[in-house]
Amino acid sequence: MPEIPEHLRRRSAEARAKALGVPREQVLAEMGLAAEGETPAELIEEITSAVQPANPDTSIPEDLQAREAAARQSAVGDFVAKAAATPAAKPTPAGAPAEPVPVVEVPAPVVEPEEPAPAAAPAAAAVPAATAASGSKIPEALLRRSAEAKAKATGRPVEEVLAEMTGGVPVAEEPAPVTELPVPAVAEPAPAAAAATPPTGEQPAARAPDSTAGRTTTVTAPPIVPPVGTPEGVRPQRLLTVVRARAIQQVKAEPTDKVSVWPHLLLIEFVALLAVTAFLTVLSVILQAPLLDLANFNLTPNPSKAPWYFLGLQELLSYFDPQIGGVTVPGIIGLLGLMTIPYVDRNPSTKPSDRKFAIMFFTFFLVASATLTIIGVLFRGPGFNFSYPWSDGIWFDDLKDWISFE
């Protein structure tokens, strides 16, 4: 499992403490988090950053940040003229150098203009920015949905509520009534999906003042002021739900430590190829491939030996009946046995300590075949009888040039 970010765990602890009615410190301690002091300001920052990527300043290009903040402020409706947000909301070519000029009149969002924008980020960052930008004008469908829900909750006719909502009630001025709104997402059966795509009609309005304030701190650094009328210790946000990270980001595989094939692997391979070519060339200069007399059907050499990789087999044939030594052992055990290894060995572990039997078994066959081959190559003389290479000579023509015991 990927590590859950600390701020999310803190939020979760908060919610649990509230639900269970136990002190926050206790829950935090249970979850392995130090309960060091968090001011409400920090919490606000956490909540806004939970909606946004954790470090917007490092991963999102400035132009997109500026667009996002401008869109939010226009959604809030205070001190930003709509005209200021509109040019900034135009799509910018991805990877273009950050130009904060179009949104200069927006005081808050123009952050660190000297920092170059990373090239890879815009694609990922474009989505939240677009979502925030769409909040500048609440779509009618969403407004209607919201009104319907509110009407259902309060028992008033829908038309009345709708008229009240569209009648210029400044939603952003007063965050408190927003929290009273019944959130349609809660009623829906899939809370995870609802949290992933918050109802844009209400959500930007609900969080906009605080996120703007939180953003302001990064530039002009005034202390974060909770909205007027908020009692001490009460956060103006509502925790909709806590969802597992799995539901939002589909982590399919563990992140693994990888290196680029070029140059790391290709260089190694290239050197290996050169080394083998050099080795083979030198070997071929030194050692002459055998060429005996012309094939003669009437003259059987003694001993007659197969190629070395079949000599283990020939060795087996000298011990056993051909049906066993020639077919059962090499055919059944050798080939079929080899092929069915993955289907017979059901042990999923690849740790050597977990597969002692498999390793022992395979090593036994490896050693056995190597031993038989070596015996067949070196220790079999005329009549395929045992002989010692140091006293009776090498009886294997491919090796005659290689070893000599003169």
Place this chain on the structure above:
Amino acid sequence: MANGDKTSLADRVGEVGERVRASQAWESIFRPGSPFKKGYTDSPRNRSYVIMNNVLYHLHPVKVKRHGVRLSYTLCLGGLSFFLFILLTITGIFLMFYYRPTAPAAYVDIEALSTSVAFGSLVRNMHRWGAHLMVLTVFLHMSRVFYHGAYKPPREFNWVVGVVLLLLTLLLSFTGYLLPWDQLALWAVTVGTNMGGFVPVFGDQVKFVLLGGVEVTGATLLRFYVAHVLFLPFIIVIFMAVHFWRVRKDGGISGPL
């Protein structure tokens, strides 16, 4: 003065190189991101392009697990087997120019190759020792894969393909063994095909198909030759393609342990 000349010569050579690398022909040969292209810089993006925009992308992914490039993990055995196959193909094509697969001509051609063809002896030696080496590397590669448990799911089928490749390698080596048409070749193949005769039920038929008769003759030589230079390479290339493709599709190199 001499120093100045040297610099100007180097400059001129460098200028020619620059002009060649800026030419349309050069540009058309190398795809974007190639290290041979003008203005190549070492960056993560270009490192990806080197593989992605290259025929090598059929063989290698852009990135591999870090432990996989350690020489001590694979010992390069699989890659070397493939490389030896290529080397054997190259030297084999060279040998084919000087070799006639008929009983009267084969031995004479091999003798002439060793004595009167430039580099003939060297290439023949490389072909023979390379073949032995390839049998060895394929076998060791199999052992390496076993000890790493790399045949476990999802790689079971690729292990089976690998066993087929081992068998084909042995057959390639064995069919090549007969081609010099000397005493060693004749009797080794006689012993080998006699083993084929021990196959139950179809023993005689297997032997007959292998030999193209009841014993090793000129027909066997032709049969082994065609199998050696055409039929078996054709089959093994198909299996190798599947093998390499499955390595990629099954998640690259196995492990770490």
